[in-house]
Amino acid sequence: xxxxxxxxxxxxLGVLLLLGGGLLLLQNLxxxxxxxxxxxxxxxxxxxxxxxxxxxxxxxxxxFPGMTLLGLGVIVLFGNQLGVYAGAVFLGxxxxxxxxxxxxxxSSWWALIPAGVLTTLAVVAVLPERIGAFAxxxxxxxxxxxxxxxxxxxxxxxxxxYPAxxLGVLGILTTASLMNFANYIWAIVLILFGAFLIFxxxxxx
Numbered sequence: 435x436x437x438x439x440x441x442x443x444x445x446x447l448g449v450l451l452l453l454g455g456g457l458l459l460l461q462n463l464x465x466x467x468x469x470x471x472x473x474x475x476x477x478x479x480x481x482x483x484x485x486x487x488x489x490x491x492x493x494x495x496x497x498f499p500g501m502t503l504l505g506l507g508v509i510v511l512f513g514n515q516l517g518v519y520a521g522a523v524f525l526g527x528x529x530x531x532x533x534x535x536x537x538x539x540x541s542s543w544w545a546l547i548p549a550g551v552l553t554t555l556a557v558v559a560v561l562p563e564r565i566g567a568f569a570x571x572x573x574x575x576x577x578x579x580x581x582x583x584x585x586x587x588x589x590x591x592x593x594x595x596y597p598a599x600x601l602g603v604l605g606i607l608t609t610a611s612l613m614n615f616a617n618y619i620w621a622i623v624l625i626l627f628g629a630f631l632i633f634x635x636x637x638x639x
Contacts, residue, residue: 550581
């Protein structure tokens with residue numbers, strides 16, 4: 435008999451649900467402690483590794499469920515210890531999936547955009563309590579600027595330099611606005627922009 439037919443996915447899922455339900459019942463009855471977290475965390479990790487194993491066979495799509503399940507497994511197992519970092523771990527795991535897609539196939543430059551955005555969000559997720567929400571916004575813009583800069587450098591897409599510069603300036607100005615130098619920075623920006631417009635006017639005459 436075919437091995438895949440013998441181990442039908444529905445049977446595997448049924449066995450997992452029976453084990454999970456049984457362990458939950460024993461935990462509620464007081465015979466076990468925190469065993470369900472260990473069980474489901476291990477299940478997520480094993481399932482994640484199983485999906486990642488298919489990547490070795492050329493199925494690059496396996497990185498998405500694989501890294502997502504690994505992230506969930508880590509959160510389930512160490513959620514109490516992770517605290518505010520749990521969200522960053524989950525976002526970071528998905529971001530890593532996109533980084534891996536690009537590393538597997540360098541022609542998949544599109545993966546750099548979600549990879550950079552999710553990595554930035556993972557960093558920003560833990561910043562508000564440390565530097566404040568407003569400063570975190572500046573870091574977010576800078577992270578997006580770096581994402582587009584990488585897109586321009588690694589994929590050779592020159593148009594990506596424009597959003598990189600704009601987002602970088604927004605990030606710097608947003609972060610600098612927390613300091614007393616903000617008014618001076620804005621004044622310098624206005625002066626430079628005005629001088630540029632006047633210069634272009636006389637050059638084009």
